[in-house]
Amino acid sequence: MDIDIVPLSSTQLRPVPVNGHGFGSVFSNRMFTQEYSEEEGWHNAEIGAYHSIELAPSTAVLHYGQAIFEGTKAYRRPDGDINLFRPWENMRRFNQSAQRMAMPQVDEEDHLNAILKLIELEQAWVPDAPGALYIRPVMIATDEALGVHASSRYLHYVIVGPVGSYFREGFNPIPVFISDHYVRAVVGGIGAAKTSGNYAASMLVGREAKEKGYSQVLWLDGVHRRYVEEVGAMNICFVYEGQQIVTPALSGSILPGVTRKSIITLGRDLGYEVREARIDVHEMLADIAAGKITEVFGCGTAAVIAPVGKFGYKGKEYIINDYQTGPVSRHLYKELTDLQYGHVPDPYGWTLRLPVNAAEPVF
Ligand code: PLP
Ligand code: COI
Numbered sequence: 001m002d003i004d005i006v007p008l009s010s011t012q013l014r015p016v017p018v019n020g021h022g023f024g025s026v027f028s029n030r031m032f033t034q035e036y037s038e039e040e041g042w043h044n045a046e047i048g049a050y051h052s053i054e055l056a057p058s059t060a061v062l063h064y065g066q067a068i069f070e071g072t073k074a075y076r077r078p079d080g081d082i083n084l085f086r087p088w089e090n091m092r093r094f095n096q097s098a099q100r101m102a103m104p105q106v107d108e109e110d111h112l113n114a115i116l117k118l119i120e121l122e123q124a125w126v127p128d129a130p131g132a133l134y135i136r137p138v139m140i141a142t143d144e145a146l147g148v149h150a151s152s153r154y155l156h157y158v159i160v161g162p163v164g165s166y167f168r169e170g171f172n173p174i175p176v177f178i179s180d181h182y183v184r185a186v187v188g189g190i191g192a193a194k195t196s197g198n199y200a201a202s203m204l205v206g207r208e209a210k211e212k213g214y215s216q217v218l219w220l221d222g223v224h225r226r227y228v229e230e231v232g233a234m235n236i237c238f239v240y241e242g243q244q245i246v247t248p249a250l251s252g253s254i255l256p257g258v259t260r261k262s263i264i265t266l267g268r269d270l271g272y273e274v275r276e277a278r279i280d281v282h283e284m285l286a287d288i289a290a291g292k293i294t295e296v297f298g299c300g301t302a303a304v305i306a307p308v309g310k311f312g313y314k315g316k317e318y319i320i321n322d323y324q325t326g327p328v329s330r331h332l333y334k335e336l337t338d339l340q341y342g343h344v345p346d347p348y349g350w351t352l353r354l355p356v357n358a359a360e361p362v363f
Pocket of ligand 2: 071233234299300301302303
């Protein structure tokens with residue numbers, strides 16, 4: 001893919017803000033875009049100024065929600081170079097999401113190279129640890145027609161921006177509401193795809209949970225409303241007796257997270273027994289009450305690891321580890337972020353190092 005690099009004018013070159021990034025509200029000066037049509041395939045690949053997108057009111061994505069996205073991060077290493085963490089997994093998942101939503105595939109290597117070029121141009125925007133540059137690839141349907149069918153035209157773009165902590169709480173326990181009525185996804189549906197509708201489906205319960213004093217929602221399976229699936233926009237792990245880690249097996253309605261996959265490998269290598277299993281919410285809550293479950297945490301790119309301090313279910317509360325961040329959560333958080341930031345050597349080949357000021361990445 002040839003990418004047209006459009007020079008920015010001096011007014012488009014905004015300085016990098018210092019500190020206080022929060023999550024997802026500051027974006028860099030440039031973005032990547034390319035368009036798709038059935039006749040031409042992907043074309044018009046360009047990196048230019050971050051800009052608004054003009055869409056006709058009839059544009060397909062605004063009506064029927066054919067939209068997918070990804071989320072990965074670039075981390076500043078102590079030597080100043082930049083690390084990406086398992087970006088190949090995100091490129092693959094983007095195409096899996098596209099497949100489920102009847103959208104066109106993107107060449108995974110081209111997609112990654114576009115991201116690397118964008119980061120190279122925007123390298124000043126990669127903050128030091130504990131911050132990172134969040135990378136958000138998106139694809140939307142752009143046909144202007146109200147007939148319900150897969151669009152024949154699409155826009156693919158990538159925006160990036162510096163981020164700090166995802167949660168107001170930082171790396172501290174969060175209160176979680178268990179939704180016993182509404183579900184996020186069903187097997188056979190779109191839960192395993194990173195598509196906008198899944199997040200739209202979560203908003204109503206998210207708001208209800210906040211009103212009740214909880215910051216996230218635990219999702220149960222869509223058929224029985226009994227088996228644990230995910231927490232907020234994260235996968236979930238339970239720690240038994242401080243040494244066994246159990247996470248819900250991928251059911252078809254769970255998003256297969258890169259962080260989850262990394263914790264399974266890393267956890268085993270660190271000496272924990274890691275299992276993927278079907279987790280019954282009643283047994284899980286009984287195990288918390290009996291003290292067998294010693295920690296619970298969510299895991300995802302944005303927060304890395306988010307300890308759960310308590311669950312609320314049908315009017316009753318279940319406190320985990322005295323509402324404290326536990327040692328296993330801390331251990332995994334440290335090991336994982338050490339790898340991501342290049343604080344330790346990477347024996348897995350998970351990191352892609354982008355030398356500062358160099359045109360070619362070191363694989
Ligand atoms: N589950 C959902 C619904 C998500 O949106 C995410 C975030 O991307 C995850 C799980 C965690 O996935 P990952 O670890 O790849 O960020
Ligand atoms: C994650 O990275 O864990 C997310 O779920 C990202 C979120 C902003 C959708």
